[in-house]
Amino acid sequence: MTDLKISEGRCQFCHRVASDVPRLIAGDSAFICSDCVESCSALLNPKEGVAEDGPLAEYHLFERLARHFAPLRPQELIATSRTYPLRQQADLQMALDDIFGERRIPENFVGIHQQYRHEVLGFSKVLEQGRGAVEAAPAQYEEVDIGRGETVRCLKNGLWLMRDGGEAFAVLLAQHHDYGSSGDTNIEIMAAPGEHGAALCTRVFDALELRLSKGSCYRGRVLSLERQDQYSGHAPRIFVHELETVSRGDVILPEATLAAVERNVLGFAGQRQALRALGLSTQKGLLFHGTPGTGKTHCIRYVAGRLPDHTTLLITAEGAGLLPQYMALARLLQPALVVIEDADLIARDRSERADACDEVMLNRLLNEMDGLRERADVFFILTTNRPETLEPALASRPGRIDQTIEFPLPNGDLRKRLIALYAKTLPVPAALVEELARRTDGASPAFIKELLRRIAQHHLEVAQGGDVAHDTAEAALHEMLFSGGALNARLLGGAVPEAPN
Known part of the structure; x- marks a missing residue:
């Protein structure tokens, strides 16, 4: 009997390496991963009560597409695709849900096992048979933040098996990932050849464009x-x-x-x-x-x-x-x-x-x-x-x-208003406000804002109740203007006065 052991290498069936699979088993001259072992076991021992030619036995997407489009062969159909930037992912997901309605697995939707994410997954790839056949898998999602505490649950890939009247069509969503970076989202529609199929593809894409331009979840928000x-x-x-x-x-x-x-x-x-x-x-x-x-x-x-x-x-x-x-x-x-x-x-x-x-x-x-x-x-x-x-x-x-x-530097009246604004609930006496406004001539609002925060810090350090003392404000002002030197004053947006005698 062959001596089996867990090892490093590449599966000879799916060509994945050890880091991509749960287990990789080494034989005398080849490797097989645990996923492929389970697939082989399922093929050799189908579950009782499920016909081998039924929908649940269709592990590969080319089988599902063949049944969906029968009697037409998928290779005879036409496919049209468009690419959307990943920044539109949330809007695109909401548009797809609006157009196609509820996703029912496996009746009209199925997730996709995408082996290599740097490859563009299209119908030409999905229809491949043999060792590299694309398999059905649980749908994968990611939560996309759209602000105000809201998120949109977005598909990373998926296949819709739809009908327009009596005509079958299919829609494929897949994210394309470059090495080391995220790419775009590709939508491809496959339908019967002829005018009806071409018109159907155009109608679906037009409906997507309309919803993307008119119903964005980002409209009216602050974005970068x-x-x-x-x-x-x-x-x-x-x-x-x-x-x-x-x-x-x-x-x-x-x-x-x-x-x-x-x-x-x-x-x-x-x-x-x-x-x-x-x-x-x-x-x-x-x-x-x-x-x-x-x-x-x-x-x-x-x-x-x-x-x-x-x-x-x-x-x-x-x-x-x-x-x-x-x-x-x-x-x-x-x-x-x-x-x-x-x-x-x-x-x-x-x-x-x-x-x-x-x-x-x-x-x-x-x-x-x-x-x-x-x-x-x-x-x-x-x-x-x-x-x-x-x-x-x-x-x-x-x-x-x-x-x-x-935007000029504030005059005396504006500086008093700024001191009152940035003091918030800090008890600064009116006389001290007048003095600070005079002492900050040539200072920017940013300097005054930081000055009031420093005064609050010094006021808390001395742990005194009541109004802010003159000495407390003087200590904060001295720290900003003189202790840090001229550079500190310039960085904070304050005029550089002459040092006190």
């Missing part, structure tokens, strides 16, 4: 695209941000600045329908500029909260390589608010560029904002701390940037 560890140009997932609600009273800006923001964003959004009726563009570009920490991002959060029907897309310099995917998403989910933070990092003056890749990113941004493609209900809001470094073709050309809005 996740990047992979290895750069491959893919945008595998959508990340949903839960931003803190910002009221108008929490936006401490000069009234003229805030009014300009509201007129050019909120007012413009309310007039879009009338502007479109006049034949005017409904795309608008704005540039928020000012020293660091003056409230540009804070104001964007306020604006996004006032536009609940708009989908907000957050693009950082790190995500600039995914700009085409962001723009496709903005047009799909319009009306949209596209925010490009620190725009000077990807749109600085051409004369300062030495990298061809940077030039490509700049040109993509210019083309999108210039409206070379279809006009859409899209706001572009770019932020920068250094407007003088921006490419003139972006900053000095109407149609790309329609309005620039400066």
Whole structure:
């Protein structure tokens, strides 16, 4: 008798290695895995009461397809496919469920055992017979977060066996995985040859497109695209941000600045329908500029909260390589608010560029904002701390940037409002508020916010009750301005005063 033992190697039946199977058994000159042993056992000893030619004995998908399409042979049918980016996975799953209804296993749906995920799984592969035949398997799912505490349970692959009237058709869903990264989702429809089959495929894909464009679960949310560890140009997932609600009273800006923001964003959004009726563009570009920490991002959060029907897309310099995917998403989910933070990092003056890749990113941004493609209900809001470094073709050309809005450092009255806002429930006496407002002349809102947190920390350390003492506030201010040196003050957005005598 052959001496059997658990070992390392590759199964001679399914060609999987030891790490891919529960057990790999070595004989005198070959290996077989435990999965193949069980399959052989099931073929040799079918369960009692189940006919060998019944549906439960059809372990391979080519057998199920042959029965579903009989008397036509699957090889005589036509197949049409479309590829969808993985970022649409949740929307695609909801659209498929809406079109095809309840999945009943094994009546009209079956999961797939996909042996090698880097291979594109299509009907040509599913119809293969012999050693590499694709087997039925339990359906595999993954939970995709769509924000607000909600998830969508998405299939990783599956086969629908459907009928349209008396005509059979099949739909195959499979994810394609590149080595070391996630890829796209492929949908393939197989139907009878001829006009009816072609029309059926078109009708199903049109229904999918309609639901993807009109019924996205991401519409009206704040999104960014996740990047992979290895750069491959893919945008595998959508990340949903839960931003803190910002009221108008929490936006401490000069009234003229805030009014300009509201007129050019909120007012413009309310007039879009009338502007479109006049034949005017409904795309608008704005540039928020000012020293660091003056409230540009804070104001964007306020604006996004006032536009609940708009989908907000957050693009950082790190995500600039995914700009085409962001723009496709903005047009799909319009009306949209596209925010490009620190725009000077990807749109600085051409004369300062030495990298061809940077030039490509700049040109993509210019083309999108210039409206070379279809006009859409899209706001572009770019932020920068250094407007003088921006490419003139972006900053000095109407149609790309329609309005620039400066965010200045706060004056004395605004600093008092900021101190009251950031103190929250911290008991700061009115006289101390006045003194802090005077002492922080030239400081940014970000500096004042951190100062109030430091004061709270010092106040808790001395463990005294009642109002914040003058000495406590002085200790926090000294730590920020003098103990850390000039660099610390600049990093925190504060003016650097002369050291006290």
